[in-house]
Amino acid sequence: MHKAAWHRLRPVQWPVRGTLTTAIVLLATLVAALAVVLTGIVAGETAHASAEAQERDQLARQAAVLSRVPAPGSLLLADEQRLAGSNGVRLAVVAPDGRVTGPAAPALTDADRDRLLSGRSVSATAPLAGRNFMVEAHPAPGGGAVVLAQPMTDVRRAAARMQSSLLLPMATGLVGAALAGALLARRIARPLASAAAVAHRLAAGERGLRGPEGGPAEAVELGRSLTVLDRALTRSENRQREFLLSVSHEIRTPLTVVKGYAEALDDGVVPAGELPAVGRTLLTETRRLDGFVSDLLRLARLEADDFHLDIRRTDLTALAEEAAETWSRLCARHHVDFRLEHPATPVLADTDGSRVRQIADGxxxxALRVTPEGSPLVLALHTEGGHAVIQVRDGGPGLSDDDAAVAFERGVLRDRYRDIRPVGSGLGLAIAHRLTTRLGGTITANGRGPEGGACFTVTLPGDGAD
Incomplete structure (x- = not known):
C-alpha cells in the first residue's frame, strides 16, 4: 500500500490535554448546547405552527362574525378599512350568484368559491400581490360568503415573539448544565485525583495507605483496589525481605566455614593428618553453596518470559519407571521403602517430559529428606477426569493445614522448620510450583496422605490411558 494512503487509513490520535474536570465541564456544556439548539429548532417550528393556528382561529372567527352582518356586500365594501382593521387584512365578498368582489378576491380559487356557495367554510394559504396570505372564508346565512386574507408576515412576527420568549429559559438551561457539569466533574475528579496521589505514594515506597472511599461506585472500587494493592505490596515486600534474610543466613553459614578453614590453611595451623577432613568439609560446604545458587538461578529462569518448553507426546508411565529406578536405589541407601504405583496401560500427555521429571525429582x-528409616515413600501415577495425576507421598511428619497453605512460598517452610527437621534451600517447592504452572497444570499440598506424611499432587493436561 502506498505510504500516503496508509497514513490516511491510520486512526487519528488526538493529544490529551487539560484535566478531567475541564473535559467533563466542556462535555456537559457541549451536550447542553446541542440540546438547546435542537430544542430551539423544535420550539421554533412549534411556535410558528402555534402562531399560525392562533392567527387562523382569530381570522376565522372574524369572518364568521362579518358573515352575519345584514347585506355584507354593500356594507363591507363601503367601509372595508374600518371593519377589517389596519393590520393588512384584506376582504372579499362572494355574492349568492357566485360573483367575487373585494381586494381578497384573487386569493379565492373557483373550487374555494364553489365550496363556499355549498355552505362550507374555507381555510387555505394562497398568494396575493406577490406575498403569501392566510385565507379564511365563511358562508353567509342568506347566501354568499365573506372572505378574509391576512399576510403570513403577521404569523412570522407572532412566532418571532414566541421564540424570543424562549431565549431566556434556554440560556438559563445552558448555564445550569455548565454548572451541573462542573459539580459533577468535581465529584468525579476529586476521588480520582486522590487515587492518583495514593498510587504515586505507593510507587514512591510508602505503605499503610488507604484508597479514597467517596465518589461514584467506580471511584470507590478503585480506592478499594488501591487499598488491596497496598496490602499485597506490603505482604510481598515483607516476604521478599524475609527471603533475602533467609538467603543471607543460608549463604553466610557455609561461607563462614569456608573462610575459617581457608584462613587456617593460610596460617598453616592445620595438621597434615587433618587435611583430607578439611578438604571434605570445604567440598561439602562448597556443594551446599552451589546447590543453593543453582536453585536461585533455576527459579529466576522460571520467572523469565522466554523460558523454553519442549512440548511433545510423552509417555508418563515410562518416565515414572525411569525415575523409580533412580530413587529406589537412593531410598535403599537411607533404608526408606520406595514404591511405584501406576496403571497397566500407558498414561500419555502433551507436555515437556524433562520438566515433569524435574518436578518429580524435586x-x-x-520427601526423602524428612522420611524416617523404615517408612514408605511413594511415587504414584494415575488418570483422573482426562488429566494425568502424579503424586509423591511419604511417611514423614507431614504438614499442618497452615503449612500446606504456604508450602509453595519461597523459604517459608524452611524458616519454620530449620531447627526441627532436615530442610533444604527453601526453593524446591517454589520451583516445582512454577514449573507445574508453566506446563499448564496445578500442584497442591495435603498435610496428611495415606502413608501418614505429606502428599503432593501434580495434575497435568492429558488424555488418560492409551
Missing part, C-alpha cells in the same frame, strides 16, 4: 528429594 518432590521426591524433599
Amino acid at each position: 518432590l521426591l528429594e524433599n
Whole structure:
C-alpha cells in the first residue's frame, strides 16, 4: 500500500490535554448546547405552527362574525378599512350568484368559491400581490360568503415573539448544565485525583495507605483496589525481605566455614593428618553453596518470559519407571521403602517430559529428606477426569493445614522448620510450583496422605490411558 494512503487509513490520535474536570465541564456544556439548539429548532417550528393556528382561529372567527352582518356586500365594501382593521387584512365578498368582489378576491380559487356557495367554510394559504396570505372564508346565512386574507408576515412576527420568549429559559438551561457539569466533574475528579496521589505514594515506597472511599461506585472500587494493592505490596515486600534474610543466613553459614578453614590453611595451623577432613568439609560446604545458587538461578529462569518448553507426546508411565529406578536405589541407601504405583496401560500427555521429571525429582528429594528409616515413600501415577495425576507421598511428619497453605512460598517452610527437621534451600517447592504452572497444570499440598506424611499432587493436561 502506498505510504500516503496508509497514513490516511491510520486512526487519528488526538493529544490529551487539560484535566478531567475541564473535559467533563466542556462535555456537559457541549451536550447542553446541542440540546438547546435542537430544542430551539423544535420550539421554533412549534411556535410558528402555534402562531399560525392562533392567527387562523382569530381570522376565522372574524369572518364568521362579518358573515352575519345584514347585506355584507354593500356594507363591507363601503367601509372595508374600518371593519377589517389596519393590520393588512384584506376582504372579499362572494355574492349568492357566485360573483367575487373585494381586494381578497384573487386569493379565492373557483373550487374555494364553489365550496363556499355549498355552505362550507374555507381555510387555505394562497398568494396575493406577490406575498403569501392566510385565507379564511365563511358562508353567509342568506347566501354568499365573506372572505378574509391576512399576510403570513403577521404569523412570522407572532412566532418571532414566541421564540424570543424562549431565549431566556434556554440560556438559563445552558448555564445550569455548565454548572451541573462542573459539580459533577468535581465529584468525579476529586476521588480520582486522590487515587492518583495514593498510587504515586505507593510507587514512591510508602505503605499503610488507604484508597479514597467517596465518589461514584467506580471511584470507590478503585480506592478499594488501591487499598488491596497496598496490602499485597506490603505482604510481598515483607516476604521478599524475609527471603533475602533467609538467603543471607543460608549463604553466610557455609561461607563462614569456608573462610575459617581457608584462613587456617593460610596460617598453616592445620595438621597434615587433618587435611583430607578439611578438604571434605570445604567440598561439602562448597556443594551446599552451589546447590543453593543453582536453585536461585533455576527459579529466576522460571520467572523469565522466554523460558523454553519442549512440548511433545510423552509417555508418563515410562518416565515414572525411569525415575523409580533412580530413587529406589537412593531410598535403599537411607533404608526408606520406595514404591511405584501406576496403571497397566500407558498414561500419555502433551507436555515437556524433562520438566515433569524435574518436578518429580524435586518432590521426591524433599520427601526423602524428612522420611524416617523404615517408612514408605511413594511415587504414584494415575488418570483422573482426562488429566494425568502424579503424586509423591511419604511417611514423614507431614504438614499442618497452615503449612500446606504456604508450602509453595519461597523459604517459608524452611524458616519454620530449620531447627526441627532436615530442610533444604527453601526453593524446591517454589520451583516445582512454577514449573507445574508453566506446563499448564496445578500442584497442591495435603498435610496428611495415606502413608501418614505429606502428599503432593501434580495434575497435568492429558488424555488418560492409551
